[in-house]
Amino acid sequence: xxLKVSDILRYALLAFLALIWLVPIVWLLAxxxxxxxGMNTTTFFPTEWGIENYKNLLFGADSVAQFPHWFWNTMxxxxxxxxxxxxxxxxxxxxxxxxxxxxxxxxxxxxxxxxLFPGVLAMIAVYFILKSFDLTNSYVGLILVYSASSGLGxxxxxxxxxxxxxxxxxxxxxxxxxxxxxxxxxxMPMSKPIIVYTVISSFLVPWMDFVYAKMILNSGVSSQWTVxxxxxxxxxxxxxxxxxxxxxAGGVLVSIPISILFIIMQKFYxxxxxxxxxxx
Amino acid sequence: xxxAKTKSAAVFAGIGHYFGDFGRAVKDGDLxxxxxxxxxxxxxxxxxxxxxxxxITIFEVLxxxxxxxxGLQYVPKFGTLGTVKRExxxxxxxxxxxxxxYDNSFMILLFSVITFVIWAAFLAIYISNVxxxxxxxxxxxxxxxxxxxxxxxxTYRNENFHKTLLALPVAGVVLFTxxxxxxxxxxxxxxxxxxxxxxxxLFTWTGLTNFINLFGGGGLTITFGYAFVRVLLWTLVWAVFxxxxxxxxxxLLSLLINxxxxxxxxxxxxxxxxxxxxxxxxxxxxxxxxxxxGGIVNTICAxxxxxxxxxxxxxxxxxYIPFLSSPGWAHVMIILINIWVGVPYQMLIATGALMxxxxxxxxxxxxxxxxxxxxxRHITMPYLLFITGPALVTDFVKNIxxxxxxxxxxxxxxxxxxxALANSQAKEVDLLVTWLFRLTQEYYNYKMAAVIGIMxxxxxxxxxxxxxxxxxxxxxxxxxx
Numbered sequence: 001x002x003l004k005v006s007d008i009l010r011y012a013l014l015a016f017l018a019l020i021w022l023v024p025i026v027w028l029l030a031x032x033x034x035x036x037x038g039m040n041t042t043t044f045f046p047t048e049w050g051i052e053n054y055k056n057l058l059f060g061a062d063s064v065a066q067f068p069h070w071f072w073n074t075m076x077x078x079x080x081x082x083x084x085x086x087x088x089x090x091x092x093x094x095x096x097x098x099x100x101x102x103x104x105x106x107x108x109x110x111x112x113x114x115x116l117f118p119g120v121l122a123m124i125a126v127y128f129i130l131k132s133f134d135l136t137n138s139y140v141g142l143i144l145v146y147s148a149s150s151g152l153g154x155x156x157x158x159x160x161x162x163x164x165x166x167x168x169x170x171x172x173x174x175x176x177x178x179x180x181x182x183x184x185x186x187x188m189p190m191s192k193p194i195i196v197y198t199v200i201s202s203f204l205v206p207w208m209d210f211v212y213a214k215m216i217l218n219s220g221v222s223s224q225w226t227v228x229x230x231x232x233x234x235x236x237x238x239x240x241x242x243x244x245x246x247x248x249a250g251g252v253l254v255s256i257p258i259s260i261l262f263i264i265m266q267k268f269y270x271x272x273x274x275x276x277x278x279x280x
Numbered sequence: 281x282x283x284a285k286t287k288s289a290a291v292f293a294g295i296g297h298y299f300g301d302f303g304r305a306v307k308d309g310d311l312x313x314x315x316x317x318x319x320x321x322x323x324x325x326x327x328x329x330x331x332x333x334x335x336i337t338i339f340e341v342l343x344x345x346x347x348x349x350x351g352l353q354y355v356p357k358f359g360t361l362g363t364v365k366r367e368x369x370x371x372x373x374x375x376x377x378x379x380x381x382y383d384n385s386f387m388i389l390l391f392s393v394i395t396f397v398i399w400a401a402f403l404a405i406y407i408s409n410v411x412x413x414x415x416x417x418x419x420x421x422x423x424x425x426x427x428x429x430x431x432x433x434x435t436y437r438n439e440n441f442h443k444t445l446l447a448l449p450v451a452g453v454v455l456f457t458x459x460x461x462x463x464x465x466x467x468x469x470x471x472x473x474x475x476x477x478x479x480x481x482l483f484t485w486t487g488l489t490n491f492i493n494l495f496g497g498g499g500l501t502i503t504f505g506y507a508f509v510r511v512l513l514w515t516l517v518w519a520v521f522x523x524x525x526x527x528x529x530x531x532l533l534s535l536l537i538n539x540x541x542x543x544x545x546x547x548x549x550x551x552x553x554x555x556x557x558x559x560x561x562x563x564x565x566x567x568x569x570x571x572x573x574g575g576i577v578n579t580i581c582a583x584x585x586x587x588x589x590x591x592x593x594x595x596x597x598x599x600y601i602p603f604l605s606s607p608g609w610a611h612v613m614i615i616l617i618n619i620w621v622g623v624p625y626q627m628l629i630a631t632g633a634l635m636x637x638x639x640x641x642x643x644x645x646x647x648x649x650x651x652x653x654x655x656x657r658h659i660t661m662p663y664l665l666f667i668t669g670p671a672l673v674t675d676f677v678k679n680i681x682x683x684x685x686x687x688x689x690x691x692x693x694x695x696x697x698x699x700a701l702a703n704s705q706a707k708e709v710d711l712l713v714t715w716l717f718r719l720t721q722e723y724y725n726y727k728m729a730a731v732i733g734i735m736x737x738x739x740x741x742x743x744x745x746x747x748x749x750x751x752x753x754x755x756x757x758x759x760x761x
Contacts, residue, residue, distance in 0.1 A: 006541075007541055010536065010539060010541070010542060011542070013536065014536060014537070014542070014548055017533070017552075018548065018551045018552065020620075021551065021552050021554075021555050021620065021624070022551065022554065022555075024555075024563065024566055024567050024570055024620075025554055025555060025558065025563075027566070027570060027576070028558070028562070028563075028566055039569060039572075039575070039576075040576070041574055041575055041576050041578075041579050042579055044576060044580070088448065088449040088452065091445040091446065091448070091449055092445070092446065092449045094445060095441075095442040095445040095446050099441065099442045101442045104442075107446075107450075111453075112744075113741070114453070114457055114458065114461070115677075116677065116737055116740040116741045116744060117461050117733070117736075117737050118680075118681045118712075118713050118716070118733055118736045118737065118740075119681060119683075120681070120683055120713045120716055120717050120733070121460075121461060121464050121716065121729075121730070121733035121736075121737075122456075122457050122460040122461050122464070123460075124460075124464060124717075124720050124726070124729065125459075125460030125461070125463045125464045125467075126456060126460045128386060128390065128463075129390065129455075129456075129459070129460060129463075132387060132390060144456065145456065147452070148452035148453070148455060148456035149452055149453050149456045149457045150449075150452070151449030151450065151452060151453050152453055152457065178434075178437045178438050178441075179437060179438045179439070179441035180437040180438070180441055180444075181437075183441070183445075207559060208559045208560065208561070210561045211683065211684075211687075211717075228559070228561050231561065231562065231565075232561055232565070235565055235569070237692070240569075244569070247565075248566070250562075251558065251559075251562035251563075251566065254559060254562065255557065255558040255559065255562060258557060258558070258559060259554065259557035259558070262553070262556070262557040263550070263553065263557065266553065266628055
């Protein structure tokens with residue numbers, strides 16, 4: 001294939017766009033490997049390189065930076081959130097996709113209406129409810145907040161389950177399988193992509209969220225925080241000059257596992273979203 | 281319209297049947313059906329379903345105990361939201377100040393709503409229980425087989441499996457979404473704010489006062505209506521721009537990457553995806569510092585003389601470029617940064633759609649002599665729009681509620697100089713949801729936050745309704761199925 005002018009233009013455009021998209025990320029990486037503590041505002045790349053930031057973050061915990069604690073806390077919360085959310089989403093998806101019962105349409109319409117309310121609104125009241133049950137500053141409270149309403153996000157999974165051929169289920173019924181057996185033995189084994197997608201996306205919620213976490217874990221004891229609030233806190237006006245580069249290092253450290261999960265997930269995301277849209 | 285009418289008629293007919301069946305059961309039922317109006321286990325007891333009878337009786341007793349011991353402490357006060365203010369009384373016995381038996385308006389509201397929800401659920405079970413008792417009576421009269429307890433349990437793995445599946449998720453949604461929303465919707469009709477904060481103070485119902493105030497009722501909130509209109513307009517402008525720029529950008533980028541003469545598609549895609557794989561609180565906080573008044577971009581702009589050029593041209597009056605700290609600049613920057621965040625997502629979705637292009641159509645078009653441009657205009661593009669179009673509606677709603685981008689980019693950085701907005705605790709760059717959030721977190725103005733929340737709902741619901749009726753009108757599904 002001969003390279004034409006239009007090809008060169010095309011590659012140049014792509015390279016230019018990719019550069020724009022990557023500049024902040026490169027800056028994040030470069031800053032995290034610098035020897036300063038605060039923000040370097042004179043040059044794009046640091047003049048002195050070093051790994052002190054990572055060392056401080058991982059081994060030199062102080063009253064502000066407790067990265068190993070945060071990582072562990074977030075991990076625990078994420079694992080529980082993931083298990084509960086995945087179960088809820090798949091259960092609701094199966095019931096709405098594969099079963100026909102009175103009130104199914106009504107239930108789905110109600111979920112659409114609920115989703116139209118701003119989440120922030122519910123969040124404010126959720127805080128008070130947790131407080132009156134003494135669940136603030138506890139991981140149980142946070143896990144409940146992340147996972148209890150997860151059933152509302154069933155649409156993508158339903159879109160996927162809609163593509164599982166009805167004939168397979170019918171064959172199983174004829175063989176005398178119960179609905180529960182069909183769910184566990186027929187439909188679930190065929191739904192690996194959407195299970196992977198749901199598992200990863202719900203696992204990522206506690207890593208990405210900072211609003212709920214900030215609201216509920218508000219005691220000010222930094223070792224109890226999640227990664228998101230811990231890093232967010234490092235950019236407080238009084239702390240930013242001492243911790244900005246550590247923030248960058250922390251950002252790199254959480255981004256690595258998340259990126260890996262994300263890249264696995266995106267394949268299934270595309271399948272789920274477009275698959276769901278075709279069937280309307 | 282015709283369709284909508286028959287639909288609502290069907291709904292009312294359904295409701296009519298629901299209560300009609302109940303009335304018939306009560307009227308035509310035997311003694312035990314009528315008895316189960318009082319003792320829920322009566323019908324089952326008569327049909328020898330003893331375990332079920334015991335279970336439902338226990339359930340009934342628990343509800344009654346809950347209502348008497350707990351619910352009735354709060355529900356009677358629901359009308360006033362409490363009348364006894366907290367006062368510290370000196371107790372000579374313990375030599376300490378003690379609080380009187382005071383009312384906590386918020387607790388009254390919260391537990392009343394929870395009790396109402398429980399009662400509503402109970403009522404539904406109660407009605408279906410009476411109907412079931414009547415059904416059992418009929419079955420017995422016809423000599424049909426009546427399930428044993430084990431057989432009944434078994435139905436929850438078969439025809440009633442949806443109940444097993446949905447019980448917990450629905451309970452979760454009710455407790456953590458429906459109840460909170462109900463409470464805040466109710467708060468919009470009270471005077472719950474910093475002057476009326478439980479437990480120290482009481483708040484009470486004020487009817488539509490807050491809504492009237494929002495639309496310029498005067499008094500303390502004279503600027504509130506102005507702020508609301510400003511913030512609402514920016515929210516809409518933002519939602520339109522954020523949705524369409526990322527949508528169009530995403531499609532263009534995916535077309536560029538998926539062009540048949542481009543090599544290394546996977547590599548390009550991954551390069552763009554790195555930005556979305558980094559959590560938003562990291563990437564956006566980083567970008568915010570990147571464009572800070574004393575940040576790296578400003579240094580570079582000063583070095584290359586751009587800052588001076590702009591100052592000489594009279595565009596800026598500061599010694600730096602106020603990317604995220606002055607009105608016009610911040611608005612544009614936020615939309616641009618959002619393109620940076622949002623385009624890769626849309627690119628992914630558009631790529632997925634491109635991979636499922638109807639190849640047979642394209643093939644036959646080519647055989648008929650269509651050139652690539654024609655194929656693109658008449659097949660590829662309409663197909664892409666058809667697949668990704670419905671997502672535009674949900675994206676628009678999501679952007680109206682896009683808390684993260686605005687909050688992370690402007691919180692603590694942007695200060696408004698507009699007095700009228702500042703008086704209402706709003707900023708030029710606020711969306712309704714970030715304004716609402718600030719009102720509750722920093723100013724404890726729950727009543728107005730709740731009103732704004734309801735407004736957001738009305739905007740979203742109105743938009744969704746219009747968009748979906750438009751979309752289903754053409755019945756575009758036919759074209760590709």
